[in-house]
Amino acid sequence: xxxxxxxxxxxxxxxxxxxxxxxxxLGTNCHEIGQKLLLENKRIKVWNIQLKAGSTLSFHKHxxxxxxxCHTKGISRSYYSNGSxxxxxxxxxxxxxxxxxxxxxxxxxxxxxxxxxxxxxxTVEFT
Numbered sequence: 865x866x867x868x869x870x871x872x873x874x875x876x877x878x879x880x881x882x883x884x885x886x887x888x889x890l891g892t893n894c895h896e897i898g899q900k901l902l903l904e905n906k907r908i909k910v911w912n913i914q915l916k917a918g919s920t921l922s923f924h925k926h927x928x929x930x931x932x933x934c935h936t937k938g939i940s941r942s943y944y945s946n947g948s949x950x951x952x953x954x955x956x957x958x959x960x961x962x963x964x965x966x967x968x969x970x971x972x973x974x975x976x977x978x979x980x981x982x983x984x985x986x987t988v989e990f991t
Contacts, residue, residue, distance in 0.1 A: 865934075865952060865953065865954055865955065865958040865960065866952070866953040867950060867951070867952050867953075868950070868951045868952075869948065869949070869950055870941070870949040870950065870951055871947065871948055871949035872947070872948055873944070873946040873947050873948040874946065874947050875947050875948075876947050877947075877949075879943075879949055880943070880947065884943055887922065887923050887974070888923050888943065888944075888945040888972060888974075889945075890922075890923060891922065891923025891924050891925055891945065891972040891973075891974070892925060892945075892972060893925070894922065894923060894924040894925060895924065895925055895927075896924055897909075897911055897924050897926060897930070897987055897989060898911025898912055898913045898921075898985070898987050899911070899912060899913050899914065899915075899921065900912040900913075902986075904991075906991065907990065907991060908988055908989065908990055908991060909988070909989040909991060910986065910987070910988050910989075911985075911986070911987040911988075911989065912984075912985070912986060912987075913975070913983070913984065913985040913986075913987065914982055914983070914984050915940075915975065915977040915982065915983040915984075915985075916977065916982050917977050917979055917980045917981060917982065918977060918978075919976075919977050920974055920975065920976045920977070921974060921975040921976075922974060923943075923945070923972055923973065923974045924972065924973070924974070925970055925971075925972045926962065926965055926970055926971050926972075926973075927965055927966060927967055927969075927970035928965055928966070928989050928990055928991060929961075929962060929963045929964070929965050929989075929990045930961075930962055930965070930987055930988060930989040930990060931959060931960060931961040931962065931987070931988055932959070932960055932985045932986065932987040932988075933957065933958070933959050933985065933986045933987075934954040934955070934956065934957070934958040934959075934983065934984070934985050935956055935957070935984040935985065935986065936954070936956060936981060936982060936983055936984045937954060937955055937956060937981060938953075938954050938977060938979040938981045938982070938983040939951065939952065939953045939954070939977075939978055939979040940952050940954070940975055940976060940977055940978060940979075940983060941976045941978045942973045942974060942975050942976070943973060943974050943976075944971055944972065944973045945971070945972035945973065946971075951978070954983065
């Protein structure tokens with residue numbers, strides 16, 4: 865996995881349109897961190913994401929520990945509500961774990977597939 869910062873936090877560059885800023889605000893109340901909820905119990909939620917080339921997963925809030933596995937090669941861009949913009953290049957079986965998220969330490973972002981292949985993720989959120 866290769867990660868590149870396109871825009872730093874607090875810099876509301878020309879990349880940030882008014883519609884993106886409004887969408888980020890709406891993400892404050894969105895806890896659907898995937899496209900399809902596959903499993904939910906007292907301990908976890910398992911989500912599936914299959915993001916076709918050119919598609920976007922709407923802004924959503926991460927405030928619980930989680931990890932994801934990327935099953936395909938591809939590239940994404942995420943806009944974060946603090947102004948930062950990150951591009952990530954994935955290889956099959958890339959994994960990332962976010963262990964310290966909670967109500968006070970969270971982030972809001974979207975996920976855009978800017979490549980030409982479908983991005984497929986499994987995300988496990990600890991409730």
